Amino acid sequence: MEVENRFNVVKSVGEECTHDDELRELLSKKASPVCYDGFEPSGRMHIAQGLMKILSVNKLTSAGCRVKIWIADWFAYMNNKLGGDLKKIKVVGDYFKEVFQAAGMNCENVEFLWASEEINARGDEYWPLMMDIACKNSLAKIKQCMPIMGLSETEELSAAQILYVCMQCADTLFLKADICQLGMDQQTVNLLARDYCDDTKRENKPVILSHHMLPGLQQGQTKMSKSDPSSAIFMEDEEAEVNVKIKKAYCPPDIVEGNPCMEYVKYIILPWFSEFTVERDEKYGGNKTYKSFEDIVTDYESSELHPKDLKDALSKALNKILQPVRDYFKTNSRAKNLLKQVKGYKITRTALSKEMEALSVNAPSSASSAAGLQMSEEVEKKYNIVRSIGEECIQEDELKNLLAKKPTPICYDGFEPSGRMHIAQGVMKVTNVNKLTSAGCQVKIWIADWFAQLNNKLGGDLERIKVVGEYFKEIWQAGGMNTDKVGFLWASDEINGRGGKYWPLVMDIARRNNLRRILRCGQIMGRSETEVMSAAQILYPCMQCADIFLLEADICQLGMDQRKVNMLAREYCDDIKRKNKPIILSHHMLPGLQQGQEKMSKSNPSSAIFMEDEEADVNAKISQAYCPPKIVEGNPCLEYVKYLVLPRFNEFKVETDGGNKTFKSFEDIAADYENGELNPEDVKKALVKALNIMLQPVRDHFKTNERAKNLLEQVKAFRVTR
Numbered sequence: 001m002e003v004e005n006r007f008n009v010v011k012s013v014g015e016e017c018t019h020d021d022e023l024r025e026l027l028s029k030k031a032s033p034v035c036y037d038g039f040e041p042s043g044r045m046h047i048a049q050g051l052m053k054i055l056s057v058n059k060l061t062s063a064g065c066r067v068k069i070w071i072a073d074w075f076a077y078m079n080n081k082l083g084g085d086l087k088k089i090k091v092v093g094d095y096f097k098e099v100f101q102a103a104g105m106n107c108e109n110v111e112f113l114w115a116s117e118e119i120n121a122r123g124d125e126y127w128p129l130m131m132d133i134a135c136k137n138s139l140a141k142i143k144q145c146m147p148i149m150g151l152s153e154t155e156e157l158s159a160a161q162i163l164y165v166c167m168q169c170a171d172t173l174f175l176k177a178d179i180c181q182l183g184m185d186q187q188t189v190n191l192l193a194r195d196y197c198d199d200t201k202r203e204n205k206p207v208i209l210s211h212h213m214l215p216g217l218q219q220g221q222t223k224m225s226k227s228d229p230s231s232a233i234f235m236e237d238e239e240a241e242v243n244v245k246i247k248k249a250y251c252p253p254d255i256v257e258g259n260p261c262m263e264y265v266k267y268i269i270l271p272w273f274s275e276f277t278v279e280r281d282e283k284y285g286g287n288k289t290y291k292s293f294e295d296i297v298t299d300y301e302s303s304e305l306h307p308k309d310l311k312d313a314l315s316k317a318l319n320k321i322l323q324p325v326r327d328y329f330k331t332n333s334r335a336k337n338l339l340k341q342v343k344g345y346k347i348t349r350t351a352l353s354k355e356m357e358a359l360s361v362n363a364p365s366s367a368s369s370a371a372g373l374q375m376s377e378e379v380e381k382k383y384n385i386v387r388s389i390g391e392e393c394i395q396e397d398e399l400k401n402l403l404a405k406k407p408t409p410i411c412y413d414g415f416e417p418s419g420r421m422h423i424a425q426g427v428m429k430v431t432n433v434n435k436l437t438s439a440g441c442q443v444k445i446w447i448a449d450w451f452a453q454l455n456n457k458l459g460g461d462l463e464r465i466k467v468v469g470e471y472f473k474e475i476w477q478a479g480g481m482n483t484d485k486v487g488f489l490w491a492s493d494e495i496n497g498r499g500g501k502y503w504p505l506v507m508d509i510a511r512r513n514n515l516r517r518i519l520r521c522g523q524i525m526g527r528s529e530t531e532v533m534s535a536a537q538i539l540y541p542c543m544q545c546a547d548i549f550l551l552e553a554d555i556c557q558l559g560m561d562q563r564k565v566n567m568l569a570r571e572y573c574d575d576i577k578r579k580n581k582p583i584i585l586s587h588h589m590l591p592g593l594q595q596g597q598e599k600m601s602k603s604n605p606s607s608a609i610f611m612e613d614e615e616a617d618v619n620a621k622i623s624q625a626y627c628p629p630k631i632v633e634g635n636p637c638l639e640y641v642k643y644l645v646l647p648r649f650n651e652f653k654v655e656t657d658g659g660n661k662t663f664k665s666f667e668d669i670a671a672d673y674e675n676g677e678l679n680p681e682d683v684k685k686a687l688v689k690a691l692n693i694m695l696q697p698v699r700d701h702f703k704t705n706e707r708a709k710n711l712l713e714q715v716k717a718f719r720v721t722r
Contacts, residue, residue: 003028006063013056013181014209018194023207026178027063032109035060036177036206038070041092042081044342045099046232047268048214048224051321054105055271056181056211061109068175071096071114075168078160078507079149086116086504088345095338099235102328102335103321115171116504122174123499128492130170131450134163134536135460136199137192142166142535145188159518160510162538169193177206184210185223212267215260219250236329236339239319246315251307256297261307261314266293269317278305278313379404382439388647389432390585391560394570399583402554403439408485411436412553412582414446417468418457420715421475422600422608423644424590427694430481431647432557432587437485444551447472447490451544454536462492464718471711475611478701478708479694491547498550505546506539512575513568518542521564545569553582560586561599588643591636595626612702612712615692622688627680632670637683642666645690654678654686 006027011017026033037057039049057067071093073086082088097112119126134142143153145165151157172180172193180190190208197205213223216231224232233245251261269276270293277289285304290296299305329335375383382403387393402409413433415425433443447469449462458464473488495502510518521541522533541564548556548569556566566584573581589599592607600608609621627637645652652663656678663669672678702708 009059009063010065010179010209013059013211015184015212016187016208016210018191018208022205023179023209026207030178032064032066033178034176035065035067035179035181036070036172036175037067037181038072038115038171039096040072040076040079040081041089041096042076042079043092043226043345045096045235046224046226047235047264047318047322048232049096050099050103050235050325051268051272052211052214054100054103055268057100057110058104058106060179060181061106065109065179067110067181068177069110069112070171070175071112072168072171074115074119074504074507075164077504078158078164078167078511080158080160080511082345084508084511088341091338091341092345095335095342098328098332098335098338099325102325102332103235104324113175118174119503120500123503124496126170126174127495127499127503128450129173130166131454131536131539132200132460133169133192133196134166134539135454135456135534136196137166137535139533139535139538141192145192148186148189150185157515158511159513159515159538159542160507162515162535163507163510163542165189165192166535166539169196172206173197173202178204179209180206181209181211184213186210212263214267215258215263217245217249217260219258221260233318235322235325237322238326239323242319242322243315246311246318249311251311253307254301254303256300261310262296262300264314264318265296265310268321269314272321273317276313276317278309279316280306280309280312284309375400375404385435385439386441386555386585389435389557389587391588392563392584392586394567394584398581399555399585402583406554408440408442409554410552411441411443411555411557412446412548412551413443413557414448414491414547415472416448416452416455416457417465417472418452418455419468419602419718421472421611422602423611423640423691423695424600424608425472426475426479426611426698427644427648428587428590430476430479431644433476433486434480434482435647436555436557437482441485441555443486443557444553445486445488446494446547446551447488448544450491450495451540454540454543456534456536458718464714467711467714468718471708471715474701474705474708474711475698478698478705479611480697489551494550502546502550505549506542508576509545509568509572510539510542512572513542517568521568541565541568545572548582554580555583555585557585557587560589562586588639590643591634591639593621593625593636595634597636609691611695611698613695614699615696618691618695619688622684622691625684627684629680630674630676632673637680637687638669638673640687640691641669641683644694645687648694649690652686652690654682656682 003024007024010023010027011020017023037053060067073089073093076082076089077084077086082092093114101107139162142162142165146153146157146161148168149161149164151161168189169192172190182190187208187210194205194208215221216224218231221231226232233242246261249261251259256262265276275289275291276296277287279287284306296305300310329339383400386403387396387399393399413429436443449465449469452458452465453460453462458468469490477483515538518538518541522537544565545568558566563584563586566582570581570584591597592600594607597607602608609618622637625637627635632638641652646666652669654661654663669678673683702712
């Protein structure tokens with residue numbers, strides 16, 4: 001009987017309960033189930049937020065529930081509430097707490113939890129959960145949840161609004177909630193949490209208890225809105241204001257459906273007082289006290305109860321409820337000060353930055369002349385070394401200034417651990433890193449384990465991804481990378497260690513960029529913007545952009561395929577008026593072995609030479625490689641000579657029937673090849689020899705070093721396709 005009574009009390013909170021049987025079973029097994037509720041601090045509190053929540057929370061605690069109220073400050077920030085000003089959002093959160101307590105919330109079994117503080121304290125638990133939710137849900141499915149923010153999926157969305165949904169879904173599980181008690185407008189994301197539990201075979205799915213959404217005061221207003229004061233009664237409105245607002249409210253005679261005044265009686269007054277008293281002259285029927293909403297409906301529909309009498313009684317009841325709040329905000333100096341600040345805030349959302357929208361991720365910033373720069377001989381030498389790495393540099397004058405002013409600039413490089421390493425990743429990175437360190441740079445190599453997981457590499461298996469990361473490090477060191485000024489940084493470790501700085505940065509980048517712009521960065525993951533994407537692939541570019549600032553990078557040294565997200569970082573600097581923009585040094589992308597293969601692919605072994613390939617494998621692959629006579633453009637063998645052999649050896653030795661020849665420049669090689677003096681067979685033979693010289697130390701290491709040998713065996717066994 002006790003369980004049944006508790007069930008009835010808890011169930012009465014919701015207009016809809018997803019699974020009555022689960023709720024009943026939960027209450028029979030758990031004396032103090034955890035109930036999750038929350039709010040986005042964004043302006044003054046109206047009675048739909050205030051009185052409805054107090055009624056619900058008091059019912060839940062009376063039934064033995066522990067209620068965790070999530071003060072969603074970071075969510076208000078992402079949703080651009082109060083212009084995304086976190087200080088203002090914090091003030092509003094404190095004001096909300098004051099209102100709840102002044103109006104009669106029983107806080108004995110209630111915890112108010114600031115989202116930012118709780119997430120920062122347990123970031124290593126929260127963020128992997130959020131990312132996994134993002135990985136397991138398509139962008140289309142996440143967009144269906146936009147009503148939780150008062151948006152439709154067809155509106156112009158920011159990237160932050162995708163992140164918002166994934167985070168709210170994670171909140172439920174992070175707080176170990178047994179019950180989600182939120183409005184009907186939040187139901188889609190609560191159902192997403194249950195779907196995730198099914199997908200991950202997680203037991204104890206949260207029961208969803210969705211309460212009614214109170215309409216606004218005027219006809220057709222489906223809910224109260226802070227940005228339209230005529231639609232709402234606020235918790236500290238004066239008595240006269242409440243009277244005027246109710247007097248002007250839509251209240252058609254004899255009609256109950258869509259009548260806001262009748263709804264306020266049903267969902268606020270009757271639950272609060274357990275009765276509704278109408279005072280009127282005897283000639284109009286005299287005073288009458290109703291105990292049920294059905295009796296009120298009967299009298300109203302039959303004209304026994306007039307709209308004016310209903311409104312007068314409603315005003316009186318509301319004012320009786322709100323009077324303690326008014327008194328508190330007049331007598332408590334802290335509360336008075338909070339209310340004064342909140343009333344001064346503009347509560348509408350801030351649109352996406354017009355300046356950011358005007359910028360393009362496809363075009364470099366306008367280049368300024370470097371002619372006036374005076375460089376010492378040493379700086380010029382450094383500049384020439386660093387500049388030689390990039391097929392493109394944005395901007396050269398900034399690079400010269402940087403090298404002149406900073407003896408040890410920070411260079412950001414990175415990789416997604418996902419299968420065996422081919423020579424485009426191996427030999428090129430060793431060459432580039434050694435050049436950078438020789439020019440005085442400190443190189444931070446970002447082992448993007450969480451990014452490989454977001455991109456569903458190796459099936460998103462983080463343990464396998466970690467193995468591949470270690471294997472990559474072994475190769476570079478065996479392949480001759482000078483690691484004196486190189487730091488290998490695991491993304492997951494660094495982000496967990498500095499989450500309080502990193503995630504607000506990700507959120508700020510996400511809220512300043514619309515979805516279309518982020519979709520255009522899909523190329524960084526080897527995807528096109530027309531592909532079906534998961535929500536994780538929207539998060540990925542925002543995180544990669546944030547990496548640059550977390551690592552305090554002066555130079556971004558990545559491939560041409562990463563250029564769009566690096567440009568995004570520079571544009572973010574423009575938007576926030578940051579002076580020290582990262583210089584983008586984009587290196588060439590080596591093509592695959594066969595005709596038309598724009599880059600080497602791990603999932604297609606015929607396109608790639610791997611760093612531990614045996615000599616015979618290298619010979620066979622190069623012998624079958626595309627190498628058309630007299631054609632330089634689109635010839636992969638000549639590209640390998642240009643970007644791998646010449647930078648490593650500073651020469652290219654060719655043995656021909658007509659005698660040996662040593663080339664010192666690619667221009668000379670191209671000239672001889674185009675006029676037929678150098679034929680494909682001779683190029684291939686010399687290329688094979690040079691590649692095998694470079695790869696032999698790696699082979700030796702992986703045959704003699706037990707740890708390396710074990711890593712390679714594991715990596716070879718992994719499937720590398722997504």
